[in-house]
Amino acid sequence: MPKNKKPKGGRPAANFDPSYAKGGKGRGTQKAGSRSPGHRGYRPEEEAPRKERWSRDERVASGRSPHRADREGRADSSAGWGAERSGASRDPRSRDDRRYGDRPARPHYREDRPARSYDRDDRAPRSFDRNDRNDRNDRPARSYDRDDRAPRSFDRNDRNDRPARSYDRDDRAPRSFDRNDRNDRPARSYDRDDRAPRRFDRDDRAPRSHDRNDRAPRSYDRNDRPARSHDRDDRAPRRFDRDDRPARVHGRDDRGQRREFDRPGFRDSGRRPSNFFPARDAAPRFSSNDDVVLERLEAEAIQADAVEGVDFADLGLGGNVVRALRELGAESPFPIQAATIPVVLEGRDVLGRGKTGSGKTIAFGAPAVERLMQLWTESGKAGGRRQMGRKPRALILAPTRELALQIDRTVQPIAQSVGLFTTQIYGGVPQGRQVGALQRGVDIVIGTPGRIEDLIEQGRLDLSEVVITVLDEADHMCDLGFLEPVQRIIRRTAPGGQKLLFSATLDKGVAALVDEFLVEPAVHEVAGEDQASSTIDHRVFVIDNRDKRDIVAQLAQREGKTLVFSRTRAFAEDLTDHLEDYGIRAVALHGDLNQAKRTRNLHQLTSGRVDVLVATDVAARGIHVDDIDLVIQADAPDEYKTYLHRAGRTGRAGKEGRVVTLIPRNRQRRMSELLGRAEIDVDFVDVRLGDDLHGELERGAAAVEVETVEVVEVESSDVTASVADTTDVEPAS
DNA sequence: AAAAAAT
Structure with a gap:
């Protein structure tokens, strides 16, 4: 949707949708929001196709009520409770009409939102065939061998026409084709409700005396x-x-x-890495307590x-x-x-x-x-x-x-x-x-x-x-x-x-x-909430650092939701671009994005519109997205706690999950110490570009289960084992 | 290095 159709009064046209004026369903009345009553329904916030994407998250992110406001003055979460339910039940109109018909004007907010045409998905086409990009099923199997790959004509030099990088993806040039062309993508429910009931599996519990x-x-x-x-x-x-x-x-x-x-x-024992609890190293005031x-x-x-x-x-x-x-x-x-x-x-x-x-x-x-x-x-x-x-x-x-x-x-x-x-x-x-x-x-x-x-x-x-x-x-x-x-x-x-x-x-x-x-x-x-009882399968791949982006792409090339962690915002952006170059739909989440985009991109993952989110540690803690089954740590964390939190984005509430951490050779010792602190036992696997990485993951899974059991026995009989030794403990098998 | 205020 190009920015065209000048609205009255010099208001930004970004959100104006011409189809709206052509009499979409239930759009006849002039109400609040029509700046000029004579104008045919200038109501930027009520453009039909986008409505479906005006999610609860987006409402809440903008400080609005999670509820759909039925009329002015009830837009914040504290103003609307109860009223929505009763009001809605009396309203004879269809749900959609209720949802969209009376929405109060919110120009001050909507104009903050980026115009649709600047969306990441609307970027100028790259020089390879876009039509293949979104259809993972039809795409020929890709060799990840670098030399084998067709030269990427979309290499960085092609991008000189891009504005200086602000990480603000909305700066990108508009793309001409319509989002609806994407019918070749696998069917997907875009309508997932984030607040869906917790699908936590509770069957594995044993009885208890609650005294x-x-x-x-x-x-x-x-x-x-x-x-x-x-x-x-x-x-x-x-x-x-x-x-x-x-x-x-x-x-x-x-x-x-x-x-x-x-x-x-x-x-002083020499085993403690200097970056462990750095704050307390510098703050002896905690020592006695x-x-x-x-x-x-x-x-x-x-x-x-x-x-x-x-x-x-x-x-x-x-x-x-x-x-x-x-x-x-x-x-x-x-x-x-x-x-x-x-x-x-x-x-x-x-x-x-x-x-x-x-x-x-x-x-x-x-x-x-x-x-x-x-x-x-x-x-x-x-x-x-x-x-x-x-x-x-x-x-x-x-x-x-x-x-x-x-x-x-x-x-x-x-x-x-x-x-x-x-x-x-x-x-x-x-x-x-x-x-x-x-x-x-x-x-x-x-x-x-x-x-x-x-x-x-x-x-x-x-x-x-x-x-x-x-x-x-x-x-x-x-x-x-x-x-x-x-x-x-x-x-x-x-x-x-x-x-x-x-x-x-x-x-x-x-x-x-x-x-x-x-x-x-x-x-x-x-x-007993330890790693042995965890439903998370941990893997470490030792890689050549220059292959990192391609290996991430190879790993992310799969069905299911994947969360990729990067140490820096810039690399998160870089990885996202790289994944897209491979035809993997990915979005980024980090602090250089404006809040609207952060919220939207996270929602893209929760709603299933993309399968891959590349994030900094902004997403490491607390964030719950259903069914992330793979976490890729493109950069290893520095702290064991960070590792545990990142890994904890998967395997939630008893579900299975997998974490793959990519490290260069020279990081093996540090990683081993970190995993020891986290009490996770993992074998490191040397991996090269072009290896069957997913096969490697599957092979690893069975082995890890066995090892995990062994670790419990080792540790319970020898709780004083030094941390440095932990990952060197070989299971009897 | 990232996150957390807006400017």
């Missing part, structure tokens, strides 16, 4: 902490003698090796099989919340949820660790909502309608915008079920809508540190009544660059408020926050 009273006593050595204003007198007395703690129920100490690193003096968090984490392990027969109501959640969870697809609690929900409801501070994809969002989101509701009731303020300017009472912080958005997708319906309002506060989108929501009154703020601080400084966000603060990916939020803003934000919340820290890799790195803000936190993890 909270036989929990081990906790140990504390924090007598120096100031008393907390909160009323905690009803708590059971606690022991302060750490040695009294019972041994872990689970025989194997799955953190034993990591603890080796934490021991004083280990640093280093092990505290870790020790407690281990003390509170819940058995993974202990949730059999327990439902959310048993854990103390109210009927509305339980129903909301059911609608989200969560019928019964996962272990980490069973562990943390009752404790959060008690009002205690909680540190929670559950492996990637284990359901942490609900583990903190549902009880936070329920608790907010209870506090509200106790204070006698419940039941009233929304009050203007009601200050937020819960805050959820996340490290990336995409994660904040995703958390809101889970928490908002839960909050809505009890009449509470949420809003997202993050950067990259105009703040007006977010501020508007705050002015109307919001109960739960979900966002990223930068914009939250910004709005605080502007005096538009007041956290003084926040009594529940959640840090998702809490260890990451304590990394250099994040920690200080996070501290400043938490200091703005109500003193004595409840704090919940969650992460799959929660470790002593959160000590800075724990010491300042938490009081006698309960620490929970799920026992």
Whole structure:
């Protein structure tokens, strides 16, 4: 769709669609949005074909309601709940008409969106045959042998006509042909609902006695902490003698090796790489309390099989919340949820660790909502309608915008079920809508540190009544660059408020926050959540670095969703281009893209419109996309935690997944150490361009299963094995 | 190196 058809008043024509004026279905009326009533339906936001792609994600990303607004004034998530349902049911029109017919004007937003004709897919044709590109089935088998390949006439010199690279793919020249030409692509459901019920497989659980009273006593050595204003007198007395703690129920100490690193003096042993916990190397202030968090984490392990027969109501959640969870697809609690929900409801501070994809969002989101509701009731303020300017009472912080958005997708319906309002506060989108929501009154703020601080400084966000603060990916939020803003934000919340820290890799790195803000936190993890019980198959290919892009392409040339990690934004772009050169539809996700594109590109993967997403570590943590079955680490991570989080984008909720890490020869030792820290045992395989890589993956899979079993035995009988030795341990087979 | 504010 070329930019043509000048609209009235010099408004940008980008979103104007001529077909619209020709009388598409239900388009006759002139309503809000027609700038000039005499003009034939100038309503840039209502151009028919694009509507289908105006997804929930995009609405939410722009600060709008996840709901489809039926009329003005109900566009933010906090304004629309309930009304949509009842309004929609009375509306005699078809669903599509309801969806599109009355949409309020949103020119200020739509104009932010790139014009369709600048879409990545509309780029100028390259010199090879485009028609083949999108039909993977018809394309002749490709030899990945470099010399064999037809010279790529689309080599970089052809691209001189491209503008300087801004990573903004919308700068590209328009392409003439229509998107609808793509009928030769394999059929695909473009209509996947991101909020589809969780398809978590829960059949592998064993029975459990859900008895909270036989929990081990906790140990504390924090007598120096100031008393907390909160009323905690009803708590059971606690022991302060750490040695009294019972041994872990689970025989194997799955953190034993990591603890080796934490021991004083280990640093001097020469085995510790300098980049391990760099922040703490430079910050001796943690030294005395280093092990505290870790020790407690281990003390509170819940058995993974202990949730059999327990439902959310048993854990103390109210009927509305339980129903909301059911609608989200969560019928019964996962272990980490069973562990943390009752404790959060008690009002205690909680540190929670559950492996990637284990359901942490609900583990903190549902009880936070329920608790907010209870506090509200106790204070006698419940039941009233929304009050203007009601200050937020819960805050959820996340490290990336995409994660904040995703958390809101889970928490908002839960909050809505009890009449509470949420809003997202993050950067990259105009703040007006977010501020508007705050002015109307919001109960739960979900966002990223930068914009939250910004709005605080502007005096538009007041956290003084926040009594529940959640840090998702809490260890990451304590990394250099994040920690200080996070501290400043938490200091703005109500003193004595409840704090919940969650992460799959929660470790002593959160000590800075724990010491300042938490009081006698309960620490929970799920026992036996180690790599041996993982559904992820790990592989390492040792490659020649100059073949990296081609090997990535060869690996990504497959059915199924693939997530590729790159260390830098520039390489993510480069790889994306390279994949497209191979005819693999791929999009990028990194911080050089504007937020609209980030959201859109991620949605391209979740919706299945592309199979390959090339991302920086912006996508490493927390992001859930159904059915990613292959993660390719084009660049190996530097930290074992990064490895675990990236790998955790696949194999979620008991599904199978595979991770392939590409490393050059000279990185084998470092990689081996990293994997040791992550407690993953993998054989390295030398691989060359042109090898049957997928065959290699399949061959590896069977072997790994056997090895994994062996590793458990080795480690459980020798928890003191040094990390450096771990990957050298050869299975008996 | 990346992420997180907007300018």
